[in-house]
Amino acid sequence: MLKLGCSYFGNRILKHFLEDLEELKSMGCTYVVHTFSENDMVFCKEAVKDLVQATTDAGLEAWIDPWGVGKVFGGESFSNFVMQNVDAMQILSDGKPTGAACPNNPKFRDFMRSWIEAAASTGANVAFWDEPHFYIPSWLGGRPGTWGCRCTFCQKSFENRFGKPMPHEETDEVKSLKDASVREFLTELCQSAAAAGLRNALCVLPHKDSYGTMNWERLAQIKPLEVFGTDPYWLAAKRDLEEFVGTASREIAELSSRYGLEGQIWLQGFGIPAGKEEELVRAVQLIVSAGIRNIAVWGIYACEHLSWIRPANPALAWQKIKEAFQWARKSAR
Numbered sequence: 002m003l004k005l006g007c008s009y010f011g012n013r014i015l016k017h018f019l020e021d022l023e024e025l026k027s028m029g030c031t032y033v034v035h036t037f038s039e040n041d042m043v044f045c046k047e048a049v050k051d052l053v054q055a056t057t058d059a060g061l062e063a064w065i066d067p068w069g070v071g072k073v074f075g076g077e078s079f080s081n082f083v084m085q086n087v088d089a090m091q092i093l094s095d096g097k098p099t100g101a102a103c104p105n106n107p108k109f110r111d112f113m114r115s116w117i118e119a120a121a122s123t124g125a126n127v128a129f130w131d132e133p134h135f136y137i138p139s140w141l142g143g144r145p146g147t148w149g150c151r152c153t154f155c156q157k158s159f160e161n162r163f164g165k166p167m168p169h170e171e172t173d174e175v176k177s178l179k180d181a182s183v184r185e186f187l188t189e190l191c192q193s194a195a196a197a198g199l200r201n202a203l204c205v206l207p208h209k210d211s212y213g214t215m216n217w218e219r220l221a222q223i224k225p226l227e228v229f230g231t232d233p234y235w236l237a238a239k240r241d242l243e244e245f246v247g248t249a250s251r252e253i254a255e256l257s258s259r260y261g262l263e264g265q266i267w268l269q270g271f272g273i274p275a276g277k278e279e280e281l282v283r284a285v286q287l288i289v290s291a292g293i294r295n296i297a298v299w300g301i302y303a304c305e306h307l308s309w310i311r312p313a314n315p316a317l318a319w320q321k322i323k324e325a326f327q328w329a330r331k332s333a334r
Contacts, residue, residue, distance in 0.1 A: 075132030183213030202228035230265030
């Protein structure tokens with residue numbers, strides 16, 4: 002069965018969401034991914050609960066996303082946890098902290114348990130673990146030539162694992178530790194979410210660099226994970242559409258089949274340059290041809306309201322997204 006989804010953020014007013022929900026239903030969406038940032042958790046929890054209720058009342062699944070939480074998960078939203086807990090920040094190879102929490106820090110893990118409790122209270126169906134990662138120097142606020150994390154918890158974990166002090170260089174052993182740390186972190190989150198009544202979906206970064214999600218096969222074996230996917234945003238990554246989207250889709254399909262998971266691929270719906278809109282349809286064709294039957298787009302109205310990644314022609318980009326979803330509904334069996 003084909004499943005189609007779309008991320009939803011930037012609005013917490015129910016009457017406006019109800020209009021947007023009709024748009025999503027008309028294009029065949031079967032679920033909505035609601036972002037649930039730290040700001041939402043503190044100030045908008047009941048409003049998000051209203052959106053989730055409207056989603057499920059309409060017969061769609063409601064997914065909930067720790068958008069930018071701790072800056073360990075993907076998303077533009079800033080982190081109050083990091084600002085208030087400088088002792089939980091990742092420490093970089095230059096000896097200085099960065100504006101992201103460390104997945105190995107017990108304080109942050111405790112905070113994530115409180116996020117899960119709040120997320121479950123909204124009535125959502127699925128916890129969507131969105132691009133979990135260690136510090137990425139090329140992202141907003143990064144410092145070129147640095148890596149993380151070298152906090153006391155990471156150093157102790159390294160010494161326990163390898164029987165020697167953590168080096169100042171990002172060696173293969175350091176990368177292995179980061180992969181193991183993210184897997185342990187996600188396993189704990191998935192188990193806590195399941196205990197709170199949420200199903201679990203994971204989206205890993207597509208480029209397999211040294212940020213904690215290099216080993217997809219190990220991550221696909223996390224219990225109780227149900228949906229496993231990635232987001233090969235070819236235009237953002239400046240990669241070839243056919244190779245990047247096709248390869249990622251085939252690998253996700255193969256791993257998901259091997260481990261009894263539902264494979265998911267995210268479609269880039271933002272930052273579409275003029276003249277590239279037709280590639281949205283081709284991307285979905287590649288995804289479907291790889292055997293994927295769960296496709297989601299980031300995000301609603303081609304992210305027109307998030308102006309730093311607004312497409313050159315948002316209306317045309319959104320129209321092509323709708324055409325791509327229509328093609329998938331007719332073609333995927």
